[in-house]
Amino acid sequence: MLGRTDVYVTIYVILGQGGQGTVYKGILPDSSVVAIKKSRLGDSSQVEQFINEVLVLSQINHRNVVKLLGCCLETEVPLLVYEFINSGTLFDRLHGSMSDSSLTWEHRLRIAVEIAGTLAYLHSSASIPIIHRDVKTANILLDENLTAKVADFGASRLIPMDKEQLTTMVQGTLGYLDPEYYNTGLLNEKSDVYSFGVVLMELLTGQKALCFEKPQQSKHLVNYFASAMKENRLHEVIDGQVLNKSNQREIHEAARIAVECTRLMGEERPRMKEVAAQLEALRVTKTKHEWSDQYPEPEVNEHLVGVEILSAQGDTSTTGYDSIKNVTRLHIEAGR
């Protein structure tokens, strides 16, 4: 945080307009680029959301959460200052002006792992459990390496340790909103699990969560996706840009996880921790497969003789095996 110092910011472009106000790109005197969120004049509920965001973000230090650098809450128009994330939102990459084929399945799976890991951290590892409450692709920013940064904590809630769920005014975004929370007003971590399931479906299909222009049966991604899964026609809904022979198994498994996350009853949905572990396992297995394709096990022929000679000399490892172990370990470390 910047603390109580006067800092002059040069504002030079509008990045976007959200429910909470306008976001500008700015530059600090030390030349660092920042994003500045400005509340709408005279809207007290927005000021409350700003204060909430400061409260929540000051509890969090995570590489996949956008960093809050400073705030200015006493002024007539409150401001929040964040690190600038320069490659747009996941929504824009998938559906907007930035949509292109550069988002491969490997990128999408890694982004899914990063979001799932971040939500698992918010739900169970942060000092006070946090429910984001507005998980959607428009709230996932991407940096130059396409690393995901979860943003927009204005609607999030800190859950007191002695409470399993909270009664709140229902808030969220259509298409991502947990139907159980919508009907009961009872909020718990499983609402984020539902919204994450929708994000995973978006990554798998390249389609929007809710698309009014589409015919009734494909308007809601969750229903469309779940019936395709049930009727064994998943290939019809998966983004043609990502599906190929070598990733069918992973895509099918990721689709199964997405359907589990969007179950109608919250208690039937998995926890984010389990989801993150299952998706991470898909990535690790993928790396293993890639390595074994590159360094195939020796066939039963004269090569085997060589291996036996090595074994007799006390070296029982093969290149492929050790390499696989190293790669797996590297990925787990990088995922922290």
Ligand SMILES: Nc1ncnc2c1ncn2[C@@H]1O[C@H](COP(=O)(O)OP(=O)(O)OP(=O)(O)O)[C@@H](O)[C@H]1O
């Ligand atoms: N830290 C940031 N770095 C770069 N761009 C940002 C940053 N924060 C927000 N933006 C940009 O500003 C836009 C508006 O952000 P904001 O969070 O206010 O709105 P939203 O998520 O689109 O809408 P809502 O708040 O209604 O959910 C985003 O879509 C994004 O393009």
